[in-house]
Amino acid sequence: MGEAAARGRKSIGAKRNPESADAIIEAAEGVLREAGYAGFSIEAVARRARAGKPTIYRWWPSKAALLIEVYQRQKRVETPDTGNIEDDLAGFLKNLFAHWRDTPSGNIFRSLIAEAQSDGTAAAALAEYSKGRRGHTGRMIERAKARGEVAADVDAGIVADLIASYAWRHLLTDRLDEDDAMIRAAVRYVVRGIAPTP
Amino acid sequence: MGEAAARGRKSIGAKRNPESADAIIEAAEGVLREAGYAGFSIEAVARRARAGKPTIYRWWPSKAALLIEVYQRQKRVETPDTGNIEDDLAGFLKNLFAHWRDTPSGNIFRSLIAEAQSDGTAAAALAEYSKGRRGHTGRMIERAKARGEVAADVDAGIVADLIASYAWRHLLTDRLDEDDAMIRAAVRYVVRGIAPTP
Amino acid sequence: MGEAAARGRKSIGAKRNPESADAIIEAAEGVLREAGYAGFSIEAVARRARAGKPTIYRWWPSKAALLIEVYQRQKRVETPDTGNIEDDLAGFLKNLFAHWRDTPSGNIFRSLIAEAQSDGTAAAALAEYSKGRRGHTGRMIERAKARGEVAADVDAGIVADLIASYAWRHLLTDRLDEDDAMIRAAVRYVVRGIAPTP
Amino acid sequence: MGEAAARGRKSIGAKRNPESADAIIEAAEGVLREAGYAGFSIEAVARRARAGKPTIYRWWPSKAALLIEVYQRQKRVETPDTGNIEDDLAGFLKNLFAHWRDTPSGNIFRSLIAEAQSDGTAAAALAEYSKGRRGHTGRMIERAKARGEVAADVDAGIVADLIASYAWRHLLTDRLDEDDAMIRAAVRYVVRGIAPTP
DNA sequence: TCGTAAGCGAGACGGTACGTCCTGTCTTCAG
DNA sequence: CTGAAGACAGGACGTACCGTCTCGCTTACGA
Numbered sequence: 001m002g003e004a005a006a007r008g009r010k011s012i013g014a015k016r017n018p019e020s021a022d023a024i025i026e027a028a029e030g031v032l033r034e035a036g037y038a039g040f041s042i043e044a045v046a047r048r049a050r051a052g053k054p055t056i057y058r059w060w061p062s063k064a065a066l067l068i069e070v071y072q073r074q075k076r077v078e079t080p081d082t083g084n085i086e087d088d089l090a091g092f093l094k095n096l097f098a099h100w101r102d103t104p105s106g107n108i109f110r111s112l113i114a115e116a117q118s119d120g121t122a123a124a125a126l127a128e129y130s131k132g133r134r135g136h137t138g139r140m141i142e143r144a145k146a147r148g149e150v151a152a153d154v155d156a157g158i159v160a161d162l163i164a165s166y167a168w169r170h171l172l173t174d175r176l177d178e179d180d181a182m183i184r185a186a187v188r189y190v191v192r193g194i195a196p197t198p
Numbered sequence: 199m200g201e202a203a204a205r206g207r208k209s210i211g212a213k214r215n216p217e218s219a220d221a222i223i224e225a226a227e228g229v230l231r232e233a234g235y236a237g238f239s240i241e242a243v244a245r246r247a248r249a250g251k252p253t254i255y256r257w258w259p260s261k262a263a264l265l266i267e268v269y270q271r272q273k274r275v276e277t278p279d280t281g282n283i284e285d286d287l288a289g290f291l292k293n294l295f296a297h298w299r300d301t302p303s304g305n306i307f308r309s310l311i312a313e314a315q316s317d318g319t320a321a322a323a324l325a326e327y328s329k330g331r332r333g334h335t336g337r338m339i340e341r342a343k344a345r346g347e348v349a350a351d352v353d354a355g356i357v358a359d360l361i362a363s364y365a366w367r368h369l370l371t372d373r374l375d376e377d378d379a380m381i382r383a384a385v386r387y388v389v390r391g392i393a394p395t396p
Numbered sequence: 397m398g399e400a401a402a403r404g405r406k407s408i409g410a411k412r413n414p415e416s417a418d419a420i421i422e423a424a425e426g427v428l429r430e431a432g433y434a435g436f437s438i439e440a441v442a443r444r445a446r447a448g449k450p451t452i453y454r455w456w457p458s459k460a461a462l463l464i465e466v467y468q469r470q471k472r473v474e475t476p477d478t479g480n481i482e483d484d485l486a487g488f489l490k491n492l493f494a495h496w497r498d499t500p501s502g503n504i505f506r507s508l509i510a511e512a513q514s515d516g517t518a519a520a521a522l523a524e525y526s527k528g529r530r531g532h533t534g535r536m537i538e539r540a541k542a543r544g545e546v547a548a549d550v551d552a553g554i555v556a557d558l559i560a561s562y563a564w565r566h567l568l569t570d571r572l573d574e575d576d577a578m579i580r581a582a583v584r585y586v587v588r589g590i591a592p593t594p
Numbered sequence: 595m596g597e598a599a600a601r602g603r604k605s606i607g608a609k610r611n612p613e614s615a616d617a618i619i620e621a622a623e624g625v626l627r628e629a630g631y632a633g634f635s636i637e638a639v640a641r642r643a644r645a646g647k648p649t650i651y652r653w654w655p656s657k658a659a660l661l662i663e664v665y666q667r668q669k670r671v672e673t674p675d676t677g678n679i680e681d682d683l684a685g686f687l688k689n690l691f692a693h694w695r696d697t698p699s700g701n702i703f704r705s706l707i708a709e710a711q712s713d714g715t716a717a718a719a720l721a722e723y724s725k726g727r728r729g730h731t732g733r734m735i736e737r738a739k740a741r742g743e744v745a746a747d748v749d750a751g752i753v754a755d756l757i758a759s760y761a762w763r764h765l766l767t768d769r770l771d772e773d774d775a776m777i778r779a780a781v782r783y784v785v786r787g788i789a790p791t792p
Numbered sequence: 793t794c795g796t797a798a799g800c801g802a803g804a805c806g807g808t809a810c811g812t813c814c815t816g817t818c819t820t821c822a823g
Numbered sequence: 824c825t826g827a828a829g830a831c832a833g834g835a836c837g838t839a840c841c842g843t844c845t846c847g848c849t850t851a852c853g854a
Binding site for chain 1 (some may be wrong): 328366386390
């Protein structure tokens with residue numbers, strides 16, 4: 001599939017051809033997987049997808065936009081619900097690190113963050129995406145609050161921030177193989193810090 | 199000084215000309231300050247420093263190397279010693295955010311992180327640098343341990359990691375104007391989490 | 397009329413819509429008038445005519461074909477009949493230069509000649525057109541022959557060629573503002589050269 | 595030589611590399627010869643010369659500039675001096691037509707004229723070149739004047755114009771295989787027209 | 793009377809070329 | 824014998840057109 005299927009692909013009239021879109025996204029993923037962010041250029045993607053550059057620019061105005069869509073097509077990492085906040089967060093981080101380590105997702109997200117340092121639209125998109133994820137992690141905290149594991153006056157957003165920051169930095173400094181015990185220790189420090197005072 | 203002084207600078211014979219090196223580093227800093235990472239190219243630096251590109255490549259084999267040297271020339275942010283770990287860490291983060299916000303340092307460090315995502319030498323340099331900083335922040339924790347504010351079995355490295363991660367993410371997502379109260383809350387969560395159990 | 401009227405123009409069933417054809421030709425003329433040959437593209441014409449590109453390609457298989465039809469819609473320059481061959485030819489050239497200078501015709505014809513240098517159909521069309529014009533100018537010579545102003549054995553086609561060539565070159569080298577006296581001198585040299593030997 | 599020799603060609607320091615310039619001009623000539631004006635693009639020339647596009651743009655700011663230099667590298671057509679103006683001019687045209695027909699020169703010059711219809715710099719360059727050629731042909735006339743074959747008050751420039759125009763139009767309408775007798779007749783008409791009145 | 797066939801505006805498609813910017817390497821030459 | 828200067832091959836950028844295609848619609852015409 002993908003590059004091969006692209007052979008002979010044509011327009012399907014005055015509307016977007018989903019085959020082309022798919023081929024382009026798959027090609028983008030392939031380029032990132034095989035050549036990394038350094039080799040990720042619109043030209044390379046177009047070549048691999050057997051698509052014209054303007055077709056890419058028509059739908060994704062910047063490298064960042066394409067990167068985001070590629071990232072969003074990736075499988076989501078599952079967030080456990082063990083009934084215990086420490087296990088939930090440690091499990092989530094473990095899953096996330098494994099996901100980033102073993103699929104192209106990690107490379108893609110790293111690239112997106114890097115791109116955001118020089119491209120405003122990437123920055124905006126990343127901010128948007130982060131907001132969504134913050135809510136997601138926030139729900140874990142809220143559940144724990146309901147169970148009485150977390151003090152009622154704790155700001156779930158800040159906790160989510162701490163956890164996400166920890167993950168980002170491990171991604172950006174190539175430490176996704178972090179020891180489980182270390183992850184758990186980091187989580188424990190935070191979880192203790194937000195526990196209700198007895 | 200700087201770009202201006204470069205006018206007419208000439209070779210000083212069979213050794214590295216420190217005037218040139220200075221002019222190049224200052225030009226690099228200037229480019230980063232004014233055009234950001236997006237506009238940071240060897241060409242731009244050479245143009246601004248009135249230097250030849252090969253002169254730059256001779257001494258800094260990659261953009262990353264130049265970036266690192268530029269970053270290391272920056273003033274360090276001071277780490278307070280208030281006798282209280284929460285105040286120490288919150289003050290440190292406040293100072294750090296202000297430093298990154300108000301000097302080119304923020305732009306430079308962001309660029310270095312971005313560069314590290316596609317350049318191995320930048321990644322290595324960044325890892326090296328981070329190790330040093332971890333020790334540095336770690337000492338704050340160790341002092342607190344000595345004062346009995348922090349449990350003895352706490353891994354200072356992990357705490358330093360959490361704090362640094364929080365800072366990085368704010369830098370990378372353009373949130374250096376974070377409210378003091380928020381910073382303090384985040385710090386408090388961690389500080390409480392590592393306090394000795396009574 | 398023209399671009400404005402095009403708004404909302406639709407198919408009128410299974411036959412060519414003359415409104416569209418007109419709008420396209422007028423748009424083509426407009427583009428040539430305002431942007432010259434350099435700006436003359438099928439896209440630009442379609443945009444201005446509010447027509448689809450395929451509608452243009454359906455009826456004019458190439459830029460050349462459209463150019464030819466546009467040129468043929470132009471008003472012809474009038475050929476004086478003063479009873480004197482020198483006045484006839486000089487007047488004709490003067491009129492022709494003015495026509496080319498003051499209407500889009502000049503731009504269009506220049507474009508057609510240029511196009512003919514890389515497009516065979518344009519070349520063929522131009523040859524066809526030139527043959528017609530040669531006959532036309534030839535008649536001026538024949539009239540003069542009948543009046544005894546021109547030797548009987550003169551080849552009218554060659555004379556027409558000389559006159560047309562002179563005109564073309566002035567068009568192609570932007571010398572349509574040539575002095576009347578110069579034009580008349582050129583004509584006189586030829587007219588004398590074909591006069592009957594006394 | 596040419597494309598082959600280009601393999602591995604490098605800069606020779608802070609000055610123009612004549613090997614590159616040669617390779618580019620030869621490649622340009624080759625492209626024109628084999629693909630004609632329609633296939634003449636800077637990309638194609640760069641590809642064939644194994645040169646970077648910027649190297650071409652550095653020295654020839656437009657297609658026209660390159661075209662002109664290519665044309666000027668061509669062998670000049672020789673202008674006979676038979677002592678008789680009719681023979682001189684007819685011989686010159688015959689030679690010119692043969693030259694244009696049998697070498698790439700014809701294609702190149704046609705292309706240059708076409709280019710001049712949409713590119714101002716080409717037009718200017720062509721005007722400049724034409725001025726030079728007009729003087730050249732003019733000298734044939736002046737010689738004839740000195741011999742008493744041509745009236746003293748004849749404007750040599752206008753005669754040169756007539757002759758050059760005749761040649762251009764034959765080039766542009768693909769009639770370089772014109773019969774010698776026809777050429778001679780055209781020349782005779784003009785020569786008679788500028789002979790001194792007895 | 794109605795189905796069908798063709799023309800229409802629209803615009804996406806795979807491509808090619810544009811002219812610019814940058815990369816990292818190379819050579820020359822002034823000092 | 825260094826270092827500045829800048830040319831070089833190459834490749835990516837984002838844009839403009841090319842000529843082709845299909846869509847969804849409208850209308851004329853033949854069955």
